[in-house]
Amino acid sequence: MILSYYPGCTLKTKAQDLDLYARKSAEVLGVTMEELEEWQCCGAVYPMASDEIATKLSAVRALENAKEKGQDLLTLCSACHHVIKRVNHDMQTNADMQMKVNNYLQLDEPYTGETKVVHYLEMLRDLVGFDKIKEKVVNPLKGKKIAAYYGCLLLRPSDVLQFDNPENPSIMEDFIRSIGATPVETPYRNECCGGYVSMENKKLAQKKVDLIISSAMEKGAEMIITACPLCMYNLDANSTEHKLPIVYFTELLAEALGVK
Amino acid sequence: MQKIGVFICHCGTNIAATVDVEAVTEAIKNEPGVVYAANYQYMCSENGQALIKNAIAEYGLTGVVVCSCSPRMHEATFRKAAQEAGLNPYMVEIANIREHCSWIHKDKVEATEKAIILARAAIAKVHLNAPLISGQSDVTKRALVIGGGIAGIQTALDIAEAGFEVDIVEKSPTIGGKMAQLDKTFPTLDCAACILTPKMVDAKSNDKITLYTYSEVESVKGFVGNFEVSIRKKARYVNTDLCTGCGECTTKCPSRKAKSEFNMGLMNRGAIYIPFAQAIPNVATIDPQYCIHMKTGKCGLCEKVCSAHAIDFKQQDEIVEQKYGAIVMATGFNLINLDQFDEFGYSKYPDVVTSLEFERLMNAAGPTEGTLLRPSNHEHPHTLVFVQCVGSRDTSGCGKPYCSKICCMYTAKHAMLVRDKYPDTEVYVFYIDVRTPGKNFDEFYRRAVEQYGVHYIKGMVGKVTDKDGKLIVQGSDLLENKQLKIEADMVVLAAAVEPDPSARSVASMLTASIDTNDFMTEAHAKLRPVESPTAGIFLSGMAQGPKDIPETVSQASACAAKVIGLLAKDHLVNNPCVAQSNELRCNGCSNCEKVCPYGAISYIEKEVNDHGVREVRRIAQVNEAVCQGCGACTVTCPSGAMDLKGFSTNQIMAEVDAICR
Numbered sequence: 001m002i003l004s005y006y007p008g009c010t011l012k013t014k015a016q017d018l019d020l021y022a023r024k025s026a027e028v029l030g031v032t033m034e035e036l037e038e039w040q041c042c043g044a045v046y047p048m049a050s051d052e053i054a055t056k057l058s059a060v061r062a063l064e065n066a067k068e069k070g071q072d073l074l075t076l077c078s079a080c081h082h083v084i085k086r087v088n089h090d091m092q093t094n095a096d097m098q099m100k101v102n103n104y105l106q107l108d109e110p111y112t113g114e115t116k117v118v119h120y121l122e123m124l125r126d127l128v129g130f131d132k133i134k135e136k137v138v139n140p141l142k143g144k145k146i147a148a149y150y151g152c153l154l155l156r157p158s159d160v161l162q163f164d165n166p167e168n169p170s171i172m173e174d175f176i177r178s179i180g181a182t183p184v185e186t187p188y189r190n191e192c193c194g195g196y197v198s199m200e201n202k203k204l205a206q207k208k209v210d211l212i213i214s215s216a217m218e219k220g221a222e223m224i225i226t227a228c229p230l231c232m233y234n235l236d237a238n239s240t241e242h243k244l245p246i247v248y249f250t251e252l253l254a255e256a257l258g259v260k
Numbered sequence: 261m262q263k264i265g266v267f268i269c270h271c272g273t274n275i276a277a278t279v280d281v282e283a284v285t286e287a288i289k290n291e292p293g294v295v296y297a298a299n300y301q302y303m304c305s306e307n308g309q310a311l312i313k314n315a316i317a318e319y320g321l322t323g324v325v326v327c328s329c330s331p332r333m334h335e336a337t338f339r340k341a342a343q344e345a346g347l348n349p350y351m352v353e354i355a356n357i358r359e360h361c362s363w364i365h366k367d368k369v370e371a372t373e374k375a376i377i378l379a380r381a382a383i384a385k386v387h388l389n390a391p392l393i394s395g396q397s398d399v400t401k402r403a404l405v406i407g408g409g410i411a412g413i414q415t416a417l418d419i420a421e422a423g424f425e426v427d428i429v430e431k432s433p434t435i436g437g438k439m440a441q442l443d444k445t446f447p448t449l450d451c452a453a454c455i456l457t458p459k460m461v462d463a464k465s466n467d468k469i470t471l472y473t474y475s476e477v478e479s480v481k482g483f484v485g486n487f488e489v490s491i492r493k494k495a496r497y498v499n500t501d502l503c504t505g506c507g508e509c510t511t512k513c514p515s516r517k518a519k520s521e522f523n524m525g526l527m528n529r530g531a532i533y534i535p536f537a538q539a540i541p542n543v544a545t546i547d548p549q550y551c552i553h554m555k556t557g558k559c560g561l562c563e564k565v566c567s568a569h570a571i572d573f574k575q576q577d578e579i580v581e582q583k584y585g586a587i588v589m590a591t592g593f594n595l596i597n598l599d600q601f602d603e604f605g606y607s608k609y610p611d612v613v614t615s616l617e618f619e620r621l622m623n624a625a626g627p628t629e630g631t632l633l634r635p636s637n638h639e640h641p642h643t644l645v646f647v648q649c650v651g652s653r654d655t656s657g658c659g660k661p662y663c664s665k666i667c668c669m670y671t672a673k674h675a676m677l678v679r680d681k682y683p684d685t686e687v688y689v690f691y692i693d694v695r696t697p698g699k700n701f702d703e704f705y706r707r708a709v710e711q712y713g714v715h716y717i718k719g720m721v722g723k724v725t726d727k728d729g730k731l732i733v734q735g736s737d738l739l740e741n742k743q744l745k746i747e748a749d750m751v752v753l754a755a756a757v758e759p760d761p762s763a764r765s766v767a768s769m770l771t772a773s774i775d776t777n778d779f780m781t782e783a784h785a786k787l788r789p790v791e792s793p794t795a796g797i798f799l800s801g802m803a804q805g806p807k808d809i810p811e812t813v814s815q816a817s818a819c820a821a822k823v824i825g826l827l828a829k830d831h832l833v834n835n836p837c838v839a840q841s842n843e844l845r846c847n848g849c850s851n852c853e854k855v856c857p858y859g860a861i862s863y864i865e866k867e868v869n870d871h872g873v874r875e876v877r878r879i880a881q882v883n884e885a886v887c888q889g890c891g892a893c894t895v896t897c898p899s900g901a902m903d904l905k906g907f908s909t910n911q912i913m914a915e916v917d918a919i920c921r
Contacts, residue, residue: 159657167602187605187725187732218727 001127003118004066004073005033008080009041015077015229021254022076022120028136028257029128033074036065042083053100059087060101063115072116074123076250078153078228082161085117089160119154119163120250121171121227130178138258140180146252147184147221147244148172149212151231152192166190172225175249179256184221188212195234202238209238217242225249262323262387265296265315266379269303269328271358276301278362280372284327287376291383295319304334309341316345323351323386327379329358332793333784348391350836350906355382377919384918388911392836397885399485400585401827404429406477406766407590409437410456410809411801411816413463415588418820420468424827427470427582428463429477429491431762432521434539436460437592441522441616443623445809446673447704453538453625460540474545476762478579480587480769483858483888484796485832487584495575497546497554498532502570505542509562509571510534518550520627524617526635527627532562532571536625544570586796586823587770589780590816591763593802595755596651600658604650604753605724610635611731612724612751615667618674632682634749637729641749644678645733646671646689647721651756653692660756660777665806667754668695672708674752679712688715688746690735698808717744724751757806771857772797780804790819798822837906838887839894841880843868845901848878852893852902860886861893 011019026033040058047055062084066073075081090097092113102110118126124133150169158166169190173183194208212235216224223245226232235246254260268284270276281299289297296319300308303326315321324347326338331354339349357375365371403419405412408430419426428435439445440460442452463469478490513530520529522536531550534542544562552559553573563571595614598606606612611634613621624630634641648667651659668691675687694716696702708714721735733746759778767774772792773781780799783791790799800819801812826832841852843866853861860883867876880893880901894902894909903909 165602168607187723191723215725215727 001030002032002034002071003123004069004071005035006039006042006062006066006073006075006080006084007035008039008075008077009044010077010079010229015232015248018076018227018229018232018248018250021248021250021260024259025250025253025257028259029124029133031123031128034069034071036062039065042080044079044083046083046086050097053097053104056087056090056097057101057104059084060091060105060111063088063091063113063117064105064107064111066115067111072118074118074120076120076227078151078226079230081117081119082153086157086160088113088115088117119227121154121175122163124175124178124253125171130174133175133178133253133257134180137179137256139256141252141256142180144181145184145220145222146176146181147186147216147219147224148176148189148249149186149193149216149224149226149231149235149246150190151195151226151228152190153228155190172227172249175253176225179252181252184216184219186212186216186219186221188215193231193234194238195228195230198234198238205234206238206240209235210241213239213242213244216244223247225252262293262389263295263319263321264291264293264323264325264383264386265312265319265321266291266294266298266325266327266383267303267308267312267315268297268299268357268375268379269308269326270299270301271303271329271362272301275328275358275362275375278365278368278371279357279375280368283372284357284375284379288379288383291380293323293387294383296321303328304337309337312338312341313345316342316347321347323353323389325353325355325379325382325386327355327357327375327382330354330356330360350392351386351389353382353386353389355379380921381915381918384914385911388908388914389906392905394836395834395884396831397485397834399827399829399832400487400583401425402427402582402584403586403588403823403827404477404487404489404582404584405588405590405800407437407588407592407760407801407803408432408435408463408471408473409590409592409801410439410459411592411803411812412437412588412590413459414813414816415590415798415800415820415823416469417459417462417466418817419823419827420466422820422824422828423468424824425468425470427472427491427584429472429475431474431476432535433474433496433533433543433545434535434541435463435471435473436536436538436540438616439809440536440538441524441619441623443619443626444673444677446669447698447700449673449677457538457540460538464540471541472580473541475580477766477769481859482583483886485585485826485829486886487587487796489582489584489587491580491582493578493580495577496543497548497551497571497573497575498544499570499572499575500541500543502568503543503566504568504570505534505539505544506568507534507544508565508567509544512561512565514559514561515550515552518547523620523627524614526617526620546571546573586798586826588798588800588819588823589763589766589770589772589792589803590800590819591760591766591803593757593806594760596659596758598650598753598755601650601753603723604647604721604751605726605731606753609724609726609731609751611641611749612753614753614755615670615674616755618752622674622677632678639749640682642684643686643746643748644675644688644750644752645721645731645746645748646675646687646752646754648689648691648754649720649756650753652754654756660758662756662777662806663695664754664757665695666757666808668693669698669701669704669808671752671754672696672705672714675714676704676708676712679708679714686715687712688717688733688748690717690719690721692718692720698810719744721751757802759803763803770794770797790815790822796826834885835889836884837889837904838884839882839889839891839902839904841882842901842903843877843879844870845899846877846879847899847901848880849898850880851896851898852880855892855896856887857890857892858886858888860884860888
């Protein structure tokens with residue numbers, strides 16, 4: 001199975017672990033991640049302005065590159081996934097934007113949202129299958145109690161992202177089970193971590209983080225996994241009461257598959 | 261050449277504000293055949309009708325065109341007026357310049373042009389109209405009521421009271437519906453069972469009423485006055501003639517896995533069960549999905565303990581065929597599924613319940629015998645949070661766009677009853693708006709707030725979580741502009757109502773229309789609210805839209821009045837706009853017979869004279885009493901032999917020509 005891969009800036013700097021272990025694990029699972037040759041920053045935040053297209057062009061370029069190769073586009077960073085998936089949805093449904101973008105890009109054939117955007121977790125669930133992962137696990141993380149933290153970017157807006165039930169998601173819990181560990185469900189796993197306001201209102205970010213971490217601890221979690229570099233930073237930097245190890249889900253996957 | 265009068269209605273400003281009615285009058289004055297044209301403010305009023313009648317007499321009109329609202333609104337009015345003036349009513353045509361023109365256009369010049377074109381089309385059609393004479397059909401003096409809740413019961417009782425036979429078909433083993441599950445009823449707080457169960461008994465003992473419980477409508481054929489219905493009586497595996505309802509079998513049944521429907525799954529029932537003590541009919545039913553004997557051949561305990569020898573494991577479904585003059589849709593409602601509302605934790609926390617479950621938890625005949633206990637640990641709750649509008653007035657797509665209408669009142673009732681019975685409790689109600697229009701309704705709500713000290717909070721709950729065995733309710737108080745966190749023992753969700761899932765399939769069997777929310781559509785939202793646009797189909801209760809018990813009962817009686825009006829007639833005047841077959845063109849292919857939804861077409865061998873050649877041919881024949889004039893045959897006929905009186909191909913082509921002129 002070969003997929004085009006869009007890593008994004010953060011995975012080349014702060015979040016190198018997320019990327020490294022994803023690649024190693026994919027190899028074991030028989031998935032080839034072909035990094036796009038010339039990708040640009042996705043923009044990091046989905047631009048809400050409806051009357052300009054410049055901020056959405058880089059996402060369309062990545063989508064178009066995957067289309068040319070006839071491959072699905074694999075993403076890993078929550079923010080990149082969020083932006084690229086939403087821009088793709090715009091290209092499928094917003095005729096005005098379709099026209100403007102294609103007029104600007106002057107592609108051989110207009111891009112109208114043909115590429116399928118797949119997050120690494122979706123790839124594990126839908127293309128590989130959690131049962132298959134179970135078979136490949138050589139080092140099951142038996143007895144480890146792990147809380148999944150989804151954050152907001154993967155789940156919402158749910159009609160566009162179509163990732164999981166936004167109020168009661170289960171994909172990361174299923175993932176935890178597949179590597180032999182025990183999922184701990186916390187009620188705040190789908191709440192915003194406050195990462196976006198941590199510069200502006202540090203107190204609020206700290207309050208959100210403490211709530212998430214203390215609730216995970218009360219339920220007996222030993223660590224928290226995430227797919228989002230911003231959540232990772234925020235959960236670690238802004239916790240004031242308790243500390244729990246925060247790790248990327250790919251790191252645990254690599255550990256279970258014996259390639260860490 | 262016809263002598264045609266054209267009458268243009270202003271409909272107040274409905275038409276006149278967008279269509280220049282004077283210009284239309286001027287423009288069609290000189291159309292061929294038009295000998296009189298006039299406009300008037302309200303053509304449907306007495307004066308307007310007089311205008312038409314006088315013109316018919318004065319100018320000897322042979323055809324009339326009224327440019328007004330939809331023919332569904334006033335075609336009958338104008339036909340009647342013409343008839344009174346001595347004209348055949350089918351010489352009247354309506355040009356719909358309101359719904360099809362003024363209401364949907366803004367530009368007066370364009371709308372006026374369109375109105376003129378529509379008028380010309382109608383004039384062109386009238387030129388080819390011929391007088392039609394209506395036939396008659398008989399009326400079967402028996403009504404069918406689908407649904408045995410309070411709506412169906414009331415409608416049936418009222419119809420029976422007038423002396424007509426009426427059958428109730430109810431899909432569950434007992435009549436009574438949702439009302440039977442309620443504890444007390446607002447705004448008087450009388451116990452639901454005390455006012456409902458006598459009515460259930462009345463329905464059973466009335467010799468004009470036949471109950472088909474645990475039964476479903478299988479198919480419907482025919483038309484107003486002459487419906488042919490098959491009813492499937494599902495096998496109960498209990499002989500209802502022998503069963504005495506003693507309940508011995510239900511207590512002895514060792515299978516205890518089935519959830520009690522009556523108690524909203526809050527307790528289990530046996531595989532053989534009587535839904536509740538006051539069930540009508542008071543007989544047992546075996547649920548084959550859970551019956552050990554029916555699954556494995558073992559057990560059979562019920563058979564052994566039944567002294568009446570009523571158990572019959574070999575019983576089969578039974579089909580009953582019956583004829584009816586009228587059919588009432590009283591299929592009722594359900595609460596929506598809360599899968600889309602996981603933020604409230606309904607699927608996760610047993611102490612988060614729906615309002616209907618809460619009714620059972622407060623009810624003396626419920627799983628806790630009327631003592632309010634937390635489902636999780638059977639302890640007394642101290643703090644309760646009620647959340648209104650769960651899925652109602654929801655435009656996100658997860659819920660329903662409409663207001664469920666009953667939740668504000670029953671939540672006030674719940675809150676008041678809890679505070680009354682357990683003064684040590686704190687009760688909070690989250691609301692978007694409190695809507696309490698109705699006799700003594702707002703007074704009732706105020707009592708909850710002022711007398712019983714219920715904390716009403718304007719705002720919505722965002723999340724329900726758990727901590728140390730308590731529910732943490734996170735919500736916003738919009739008036740104080742702050743976020744709240746309430747530690748609660750129970751959360752009660754006022755889930756939106758929706759039509760019963762059976763409504764859709766039953767409606768399609770009846771060819772009765774439903775709206776985007778699956779509620780039945782009325783023939784007219786204001787003026788014919790208890791009739792379906794399909795003749796002979798009537799609407800009762802929640803099937804038509806959200807309503808409380810007083811309103812349901814009023815509507816059920818209104819519905820009965822309409823049914824009685826129909827059944828009181830010995831004959832119905834048929835629509836003369838029926839299909840007819842041209843014997844010489846018919847090639848006997850049978851296509852029309854196959855598409856006719858009413859079975860009105862048959863084939864006969866007949867000698868015809870085709871331009872001097874006499875031969876016996878197989879030709880189509882239309883039974884005019886059965887044909888409903890739908891026109892399916894006319895478009896199916898490959899040789900153009902089928903035509904519809906009043907809507908002939910020639911007439912329609914003339915209209916098209918006039919529009920394209």
